[in-house]
Amino acid sequence: MKNLKYILILLIATTFSGCGIYNFTGAAPIDAKTFQVNFFQNNADLIEPGIDREFTLALQDLIMNQTNLNLVSSNGDLLYEGEITDYRITPMTATAVTTDGGAAAAQNRLTIRVNVRFSNKKKETDDFEKTFEFYHDYPAQSQLVGTVLNEAIKDIFERITQDIFNESLAKW
Template sequence: MKNLKYLLILLVATTFSGCGVYNFTGTGKIDAETFQVNFFQNNADLIEPGIDRDFTLALQDLIQNQTNLNLVSSGGDLTYEGEIVDYRTTPMTATADQQAAQNRLTIRINVRFTNKKKETDDFEKTFEFYKDYPGTTQLVGSSLNAAIKEIYDRITQDIFNESLAKW
């Protein structure tokens, strides 16, 4: 009985000794306390009004929801900045009568990430995603907003993974 007690204590101790700091968002331990997201200017050739503001807010919201970092307007430990460099609609496939059967909305964003606490994490990288839609459909109003939201959800998650989750 005495050996069983020691075996149980040893089993519990080895089980929990391998556990480190883990967060279900995958970020682990972050040394930073604050972050800032500077306004992402729309420098694309084709201008869609408001997408710059929407992207900036989407990135702020994602980081606030998935970390315990505090959003600041300046002097953040982590800084995200950049610009929207491409916004385009491209025909992907054609029908027999030379009409677009499928179109693709693509958004590309250049991001500069700075980590004051760990400069080796700094990067400048382009993130891009797209949404395909039928050629018979025009992306306007709520369908355009839904497509942009889907693209931004993917791009902001990719930025988060690259900067904080290290996936």
């Protein structure tokens, strides 16, 4: 009976020892208390007004919603900075021959690329500079304005900001 008690304790200890502490968002435990997101300047050749501000706010919101870190305007334990380096629209698929004998695009793709520099004052080995990119396809007959543009940018920024979060905090 005494051995059974030790075996049970050993079994419980080994079960929980490999489980690390994670929250429901997947962020690994960190020593940081604050984070700072500097303004992401739009340096792309094709400029869409306002996306620099939208991206900066989207990244701030995601980190605030998925961690218990406090947003600060300077001296953050974690620092996110960088720039939007590419904003481009490319035709993706062609339709049948048009009346003038050429082919027309059936679908276009908006691609946005962001360069990110991440610094962790508490653990400098986590620092990185990396490019993140994603795209959104939309029908070629649609103009990339209004609702179509807003949906495309929202989809792209959701993916890019989540990828940045995963790279800097989730460690997956």
